[in-house]
Amino acid sequence: MSREGSLDVIFNPTSVAIAGVASGGIGQAFLDCLLDSGFKGNIYPLNPKGGEIRGLTVYPSLRDVPRPVDYVISCIPARSAIQLIKDSAAAGAKAIAFFTAGFSEMGSEEGRVLEGEMVHVARALGVRIIGPNCLGVYRPELGLSFASDFPGEGGRVAFICQSGGNAIYLIRSAARRGIRFSKAVSYGNACDIDESELLEYLAEDAETEVVAAYIEGVKDGRRFHSALRKVSAAKPVIILKAGGTDAGARAAASHTGTLAGSDDIWTRALEQAGAIRVHDLEEVVDMLIAFCYLPRFEGRRVGVCGAGGGHNVLTTDQFGAAGFVLPPLPQYVQDEIRQAIRKVLKSEAGFMLDNPVDVTNMPTSEGLYDILKKLATYDGIDLLVGQFSVNNSGWPYQSSGYSSWPEAFTGAAARVRSETNKPLAMVIHAVISSWDLDKALGLERQCSEAGLPMFRSAARAAKAIDRFLRYHKNHPVSASR
Amino acid sequence: MSREGSLDVIFNPTSVAIAGVASGGIGQAFLDCLLDSGFKGNIYPLNPKGGEIRGLTVYPSLRDVPRPVDYVISCIPARSAIQLIKDSAAAGAKAIAFFTAGFSEMGSEEGRVLEGEMVHVARALGVRIIGPNCLGVYRPELGLSFASDFPGEGGRVAFICQSGGNAIYLIRSAARRGIRFSKAVSYGNACDIDESELLEYLAEDAETEVVAAYIEGVKDGRRFHSALRKVSAAKPVIILKAGGTDAGARAAASHTGTLAGSDDIWTRALEQAGAIRVHDLEEVVDMLIAFCYLPRFEGRRVGVCGAGGGHNVLTTDQFGAAGFVLPPLPQYVQDEIRQAIRKVLKSEAGFMLDNPVDVTNMPTSEGLYDILKKLATYDGIDLLVGQFSVNNSGWPYQSSGYSSWPEAFTGAAARVRSETNKPLAMVIHAVISSWDLDKALGLERQCSEAGLPMFRSAARAAKAIDRFLRYHKNHPVSASR
Numbered sequence: 032m033s034r035e036g037s038l039d040v041i042f043n044p045t046s047v048a049i050a051g052v053a054s055g056g057i058g059q060a061f062l063d064c065l066l067d068s069g070f071k072g073n074i075y076p077l078n079p080k081g082g083e084i085r086g087l088t089v090y091p092s093l094r095d096v097p098r099p100v101d102y103v104i105s106c107i108p109a110r111s112a113i114q115l116i117k118d119s120a121a122a123g124a125k126a127i128a129f130f131t132a133g134f135s136e137m138g139s140e141e142g143r144v145l146e147g148e149m150v151h152v153a154r155a156l157g158v159r160i161i162g163p164n165c166l167g168v169y170r171p172e173l174g175l176s177f178a179s180d181f182p183g184e185g186g187r188v189a190f191i192c193q194s195g196g197n198a199i200y201l202i203r204s205a206a207r208r209g210i211r212f213s214k215a216v217s218y219g220n221a222c223d224i225d226e227s228e229l230l231e232y233l234a235e236d237a238e239t240e241v242v243a244a245y246i247e248g249v250k251d252g253r254r255f256h257s258a259l260r261k262v263s264a265a266k267p268v269i270i271l272k273a274g275g276t277d278a279g280a281r282a283a284a285s286h287t288g289t290l291a292g293s294d295d296i297w298t299r300a301l302e303q304a305g306a307i308r309v310h311d312l313e314e315v316v317d318m319l320i321a322f323c324y325l326p327r328f329e330g331r332r333v334g335v336c337g338a339g340g341g342h343n344v345l346t347t348d349q350f351g352a353a354g355f356v357l358p359p360l361p362q363y364v365q366d367e368i369r370q371a372i373r374k375v376l377k378s379e380a381g382f383m384l385d386n387p388v389d390v391t392n393m394p395t396s397e398g399l400y401d402i403l404k405k406l407a408t409y410d411g412i413d414l415l416v417g418q419f420s421v422n423n424s425g426w427p428y429q430s431s432g433y434s435s436w437p438e439a440f441t442g443a444a445a446r447v448r449s450e451t452n453k454p455l456a457m458v459i460h461a462v463i464s465s466w467d468l469d470k471a472l473g474l475e476r477q478c479s480e481a482g483l484p485m486f487r488s489a490a491r492a493a494k495a496i497d498r499f500l501r502y503h504k505n506h507p508v509s510a511s512r
Numbered sequence: 513m514s515r516e517g518s519l520d521v522i523f524n525p526t527s528v529a530i531a532g533v534a535s536g537g538i539g540q541a542f543l544d545c546l547l548d549s550g551f552k553g554n555i556y557p558l559n560p561k562g563g564e565i566r567g568l569t570v571y572p573s574l575r576d577v578p579r580p581v582d583y584v585i586s587c588i589p590a591r592s593a594i595q596l597i598k599d600s601a602a603a604g605a606k607a608i609a610f611f612t613a614g615f616s617e618m619g620s621e622e623g624r625v626l627e628g629e630m631v632h633v634a635r636a637l638g639v640r641i642i643g644p645n646c647l648g649v650y651r652p653e654l655g656l657s658f659a660s661d662f663p664g665e666g667g668r669v670a671f672i673c674q675s676g677g678n679a680i681y682l683i684r685s686a687a688r689r690g691i692r693f694s695k696a697v698s699y700g701n702a703c704d705i706d707e708s709e710l711l712e713y714l715a716e717d718a719e720t721e722v723v724a725a726y727i728e729g730v731k732d733g734r735r736f737h738s739a740l741r742k743v744s745a746a747k748p749v750i751i752l753k754a755g756g757t758d759a760g761a762r763a764a765a766s767h768t769g770t771l772a773g774s775d776d777i778w779t780r781a782l783e784q785a786g787a788i789r790v791h792d793l794e795e796v797v798d799m800l801i802a803f804c805y806l807p808r809f810e811g812r813r814v815g816v817c818g819a820g821g822g823h824n825v826l827t828t829d830q831f832g833a834a835g836f837v838l839p840p841l842p843q844y845v846q847d848e849i850r851q852a853i854r855k856v857l858k859s860e861a862g863f864m865l866d867n868p869v870d871v872t873n874m875p876t877s878e879g880l881y882d883i884l885k886k887l888a889t890y891d892g893i894d895l896l897v898g899q900f901s902v903n904n905s906g907w908p909y910q911s912s913g914y915s916s917w918p919e920a921f922t923g924a925a926a927r928v929r930s931e932t933n934k935p936l937a938m939v940i941h942a943v944i945s946s947w948d949l950d951k952a953l954g955l956e957r958q959c960s961e962a963g964l965p966m967f968r969s970a971a972r973a974a975k976a977i978d979r980f981l982r983y984h985k986n987h988p989v990s991a992s993r
Contacts, residue, residue: 132861132862133861133862137861192822193822194820194821194822194825195821195822196819196820196821196822196823196872196901197820197822197823197826200901200941200942200944203944204942204944207944207945245822247825273822273825273826273829274825274828274829275829275832275833276828276829276832276833276838277832277838278828278829278831278832278837278838278839278867278868279825279826279828279829279832281828281838281840281866281867282824282825282828282864282866282868283825285864285865285866285870286821286822286824286825286864286870287821310829310833310971311826311830311969311970311971312826313969338677339675339677339678340675340676340677340767340768341673341674341675341676341677341678341726341728341754341767342677342678343763343767344675344728344754344755344760344763344764344767345678345754345760345792345793347755347757347759347760347762347763348754348755348756348757348760348791349792350759351756351757351758351759351760352756352757352791356759357757357758357759357762358759359762380613380614380618381613381614383763383766383767384766385762385763385766386759386762387759387763389766389767391677420677420681460681461681461685461793463681463684463685463688464688464949464953465946465947465949465950465953466946468945468946468949469946472945472946488792488794489792490791490792
């Protein structure tokens with residue numbers, strides 16, 4: 032049964048009903064999200080008791096709603112699901128997102144049967160189901176959201192996620208680091224709309240340039256593989272496959288009623304399809320950062336420049352371990368760097384002039400700019416990596432000597448980025464306190480606005496950029512970016 | 513030339529002189545550190561111009577200081593180093609820590625020669641050198657420190673570090689997570705006192721129970737190997753060896769004038785000696801957390817219990833990937849958990865009752881305690897892992913429903929820990945904002961006071977605990993812990 036193209040209905044609702052809205056409950060949480068996110072359509076809270084909530088009329092049931100409803104969010108018990116599908120069809124709704132749990136993930140025959148029946152009824156009536164046991168759709172452009180703090184503006188990343196909690200975490204975490212989404216779906220048990228259909232849709236979705244997915248398991252391996260090939264041919268696809276161990280598979284079964292499948296088969300399938308496999312949620316974010324902020328480039332010769340002798344050594348190690356080459360700098364480049372230092376300081380003592388270049392002791396933004404510019408314009412390196420700490424970990428001075436250095440450095444890097452074609456990535460170390468983290472987040476925002484990817488450790492940067500390069504090597508004719 | 517035992521002089525000074533104290537400079541930074549850390553001895557700032565600083569007389573030179581000086585911190589230029597050694601010997605000083613750089617790390621013949629001469633003069637006069645190009649000694653018990661925010665109370669971890677910046681970062685980071693130090697040394701170029709002598713000393717140091725080291729390279733491989741065997745036989749030793757790649761080795765040479773050596777040889781040597789090798793500073797902290805808070809135990813059967821279905825699945829995967837087994841729970845244990853849930857809630861819908869056990873929906877501290885206690889007393893698991901997020905990533909509720917859950921959970925875990933012999937480790941996920949981080953740090957403090965190790969991700973927890981178990985397996989008769 033081909034259903035392609037029909038997913039427009041879940042991404043473009045003009046009116047939403049929420050079944051099971053009671054004060055302080057999960058139904059109200061969904062209502063609050065829509066109101067706080069400025070949903071651009073009609074909202075109809077439902078509760079048999081009627082009444083009013085946040086200034087909106089509460090209707091006893093869908094049959095009482097005066098106008099057509101496109102999309103329904105279900106927060107009612109599982110036993111009422113079938114009736115809700117019938118009522119939704121009668122009200123003209125095209126799709127229902129079931130937050131409601133208590134189906135196949137329970138591991139009981141009863142749960143499985145009920146879920147099967149639900150799909151049967153929904154297909155007969157032409158209603159699509161998201162979930163059950165999920166949070167549904169985030170579509171910033173419409174103000175459709177399942178967490179009030181998600182960004183209101185859209186972007187070019189799509190995320191599909193079998194876990195609701197992981198969907199919230201990933202979107203929040205990526206959003207803080209500047210990533211914006213075209214759409215995201217928490218799809219839970221995937222009884223009707225599943226990962227394969229979502230991937231097929233996203234392959235052709237013009238507003239989506241990068242796709243990420245958290246998947247616990249699939250039911251139709253062949254269709255999934257074909258969908259993965261299709262989307263991966265069109266744009267980068269990042270896959271976090273969970274439930275890869277025996278115990279993980281058991282956990283996935285009781286979480287979303289999913290058959291996780293053999294990890295070896297998954298590894299082969301993802302490789303064959305050209306998808307990028309990652310192993311935790313942080314790595315998903317890192318890959319989004321790489322694809323959203325790095326220009327496509329070739330070559331593995333890296334120049335490292337930054338603060339802290341020890342951090343420079345460790346950064347060099349991490350890039351070396353990930354398969355990058357850090358070539359020594361020719362004498363003329365070292366001489367140019369020396370001249371840049373001498374414009375500001377009496378001596379280059381305390382600097383490291385070869386690759387890595389240690390600039391901890393350069394006090395001026397102009398001096399940092401000069402050195403980064405020399406490195407960026409040297410054609411013996413393919414990528415320039417700037418690394419530093421937010422706090423003054425390179426100094427015994429208590430926040431005095433170093434406090435404005437990070438801003439000077441990232442400002443200089445942003446300037447160099449805007450003036451050259453050299454790919455540039457930033458690494459921030461040593462985030463210990465909440466003060467450090469606030470500073471890091473601020474710098475990250477500045478950097479992302481300047482088109483500079485920023486990573487939270489050298490190891491994570493090296494791993495993400497390695498995967499980025501391998502993806503592009505395997506997709507020489509990719510249309511994306 | 514055997515020098516064993518002589519390191520007492522660097523760890524127990526009763527009077528310290530700082531050469532090169534000028535207002536706002538690095539000399540004053542060291543002075544501030546001593547004053548702010550409450551150094552329990554006399555402090556003599558030195559500057560040819562004399563005067564007064566922070567209420568202390570500034571003496572023109574060591575020769576003018578009225579009483580004997582044990583320990584000197586040098587912040588004067590490299591060219592005056594030899595004279596300072598002579599003056600120090602005349603004043604009765606036993607050791608000098610040279611912050612002063614400009615020696616072998618410069619890569620110049622001149623720097624190497626000067627460093628050699630310095631060692632020659634010092635040995636002839638019986639003065640020990642720390643560094644040069646280092647921050648010296650942290651000894652909380654005496655108030656001897658090189659950063660004002662280091663903890664004032666001592667502990668049982670010793671850290672030796674060839675990089676000053678990394679020493680500051682590691683101590684700060686570990687301190688925030690509850691670790692306390694017996695002593696730490698930033699030892700830079702290691703021209704006299706080196707890693708081998710420090711390790712030999714720490715092997716026999718009664719107040720040190722765990723040793724960690726950041727090493728860029730060693731000069732005498734045989735002595736190092738023997739020192740490492742000695743200390744590793746007595747207590748756990750965690751080694752972060754930097755400069756492992758070609759470029760890293762070049763970086764190490766220009767950072768601390770060190771020969772990094774072949775990475776393969778290092779791998780073999782560390783393995784033979786029974787040391788624990790890690791690859792970044794975060795892993796050093798994780799190992800300290802494991803050794804300071806986990807009781808010695810055997811067995812790899814892990815029970816996972818926590819919040820968020822997706823996080824439970826991923827935690828299970830990470831422990832599985834690190835070589836742990838997550839056995840299914842027998843029916844009677846699942847029934848006991850079900851009963852514990854039914855004491856509080858009408859149904860166990862939304863829970864996962866097998867291993868992992870998902871308790872996101874358990875609202876009471878007592879209920880969480882009951883479930884954790886059942887798991888801790890079940891003898892089919894060797895280690896219980898509790899995992900959760902600080903923020904409400906498992907819920908669309910905006911911080912309301914979940915806000916006190918983490919405290920309830922860690923409180924219940926601490927109670928279980930105090931009542932049972934079961935090893936227990938906590939994993940905290942999804943630290944995104946500075947609010948999250950402050951909350952995580954607070955919970956981490958609570959947990960460490962209760963003897964519960966807390967890790968910042970499931971992958972890091974699994975890796976650290978795997979290394980912890982392998983260390984103990986290789987050291988069946990270790991006297992430590």
